[in-house]
Amino acid sequence: MAKVLITSGPTREYLDPVRYLTNASSGRMGRALADAFLAAGHEVYVVSGPVEITYPSGCVVRSVVTTTEMLEAAVEWFAQCDGVIGAAAPCDFRPASLATDKIAKNGGDLFLQLVETPDILATLAEKRQGQWIVGFALETRDGPDKAIGKMRRKHCDMMILNYADAIQSERTHITAFASTGEILGSFAGSKVEAASEICEWIARHLMR
Amino acid sequence: MAKVLITSGPTREYLDPVRYLTNASSGRMGRALADAFLAAGHEVYVVSGPVEITYPSGCVVRSVVTTTEMLEAAVEWFAQCDGVIGAAAPCDFRPASLATDKIAKNGGDLFLQLVETPDILATLAEKRQGQWIVGFALETRDGPDKAIGKMRRKHCDMMILNYADAIQSERTHITAFASTGEILGSFAGSKVEAASEICEWIARHLMR
Numbered sequence: 001m002a003k004v005l006i007t008s009g010p011t012r013e014y015l016d017p018v019r020y021l022t023n024a025s026s027g028r029m030g031r032a033l034a035d036a037f038l039a040a041g042h043e044v045y046v047v048s049g050p051v052e053i054t055y056p057s058g059c060v061v062r063s064v065v066t067t068t069e070m071l072e073a074a075v076e077w078f079a080q081c082d083g084v085i086g087a088a089a090p091c092d093f094r095p096a097s098l099a100t101d102k103i104a105k106n107g108g109d110l111f112l113q114l115v116e117t118p119d120i121l122a123t124l125a126e127k128r129q130g131q132w133i134v135g136f137a138l139e140t141r142d143g144p145d146k147a148i149g150k151m152r153r154k155h156c157d158m159m160i161l162n163y164a165d166a167i168q169s170e171r172t173h174i175t176a177f178a179s180t181g182e183i184l185g186s187f188a189g190s191k192v193e194a195a196s197e198i199c200e201w202i203a204r205h206l207m208r
Numbered sequence: 209m210a211k212v213l214i215t216s217g218p219t220r221e222y223l224d225p226v227r228y229l230t231n232a233s234s235g236r237m238g239r240a241l242a243d244a245f246l247a248a249g250h251e252v253y254v255v256s257g258p259v260e261i262t263y264p265s266g267c268v269v270r271s272v273v274t275t276t277e278m279l280e281a282a283v284e285w286f287a288q289c290d291g292v293i294g295a296a297a298p299c300d301f302r303p304a305s306l307a308t309d310k311i312a313k314n315g316g317d318l319f320l321q322l323v324e325t326p327d328i329l330a331t332l333a334e335k336r337q338g339q340w341i342v343g344f345a346l347e348t349r350d351g352p353d354k355a356i357g358k359m360r361r362k363h364c365d366m367m368i369l370n371y372a373d374a375i376q377s378e379r380t381h382i383t384a385f386a387s388t389g390e391i392l393g394s395f396a397g398s399k400v401e402a403a404s405e406i407c408e409w410i411a412r413h414l415m416r
Contacts, residue, residue, distance in 0.1 A: 052260040101348045114318040
């Protein structure tokens with residue numbers, strides 16, 4: 001049986017001690033994947049941003065806040081795992097600086113410089129030693145093209161395309177692409193059912 | 209008995225269909241206040257940003273996302289209420305523009321122009337017809353001075369000062385200031401107990 005690393009949930013990137021950039025990722029897809037891989041007999045390691053849901057008791061969970069923290073935890077565990085599924089929605093941008101105190105209104109506009117955060121899956125791909133890597137792409141336009149482009153830039157073995165309506169929902173609509181660009185499967189339904197599909201696609205195409 | 213309006217929770221200000229600015233306000237203080245005022249026999253109306261908690265069944269709740277939506281709902285209900293407690297942590301800034309599609313990484317920095325959102329309590333103060341107005345100030349430095357300054361700028365009758373460690377916590381540490389700047393009381397403990405204190409301070413000083 002395999003050791004599977006799952007990243008899950010959003011990350012937060014603070015501009016001051018109170019305010020941050022984030023997204024509404026709930027961790028439900030990550031939880032459903034953890035359940036599916038545990039049910040299939042695998043060991044599951046979850047690195048999760050701040051979420052309200054709880055992960056199944058059978059998996060090992062590390063909680064993080066920022067994208068950099070998620071990357072560090074993922075790199076540490078990845079070395080001992082057989083593969084990773086990037087189901088998290090980490091912030092792609094963070095404020096260039098963090099104000100020590102809460103930024104007060106001063107009657108004018110505020111200009112925020114955002115810098116790109118490190119790419120978690122691309123970093124893991126550089127460090128891989130035979131592990132498989134499955135990514136998620138959440139797109140609002142030209143989904144298949146963008147998902148395939150992301151898969152190639154991040155050197156993933158499979159990319160799961162989903163859409164913004166999946167955020168904070170119990171349901172999702174996914175399409176899986178192989179590294180060749182070929183469509184491996186497509187599914188619409190609950191995240192629990194979608195996770196079982198993904199588990200099967202990975203077992204069939206990526207696990208030895 | 210009085211009709212009490214409570215704003216609660218955070219708001220979200222989106223920069224694209226996926227990403228937004230927010231804070232970690234949980235709505236727990238607002239819920240505790242709703243419970244305390246219901247227990248004291250008052251009618252309670254809650255305007256809440258996105259939260260995971262549920263409000264007591266005895267109150268009327270309207271759910272909103274942005275600061276402007278919170279303001280509109282609060283203005284509508286304020287006209288029929290005897291007073292308002294601004295326990296929400298609405299975003300003070302919003303992106304000047306909302307991108308139609310998810311902003312992609314392009315290898316460079318992103319410059320975000322943020323504009324101030326309307327001030328909910330100051331707007332209600334302009335429209336007041338005898339209602340009392342209680343605000344919350346969450347400060348990381350020079351708390352009492354900033355709380356009193358905010359109370360005067362927003363024309364509130366009472367200001368409750370709290371601190372960043374109250375966010376997403378069950379506990380809080382509060383100090384209440386009268387419009388004269390006088391300290392009315394101070395309390396450290398659970399949000400449920402703090403809400404009872406606030407309810408008593410309001411009954412003693414602001415309700416007729």
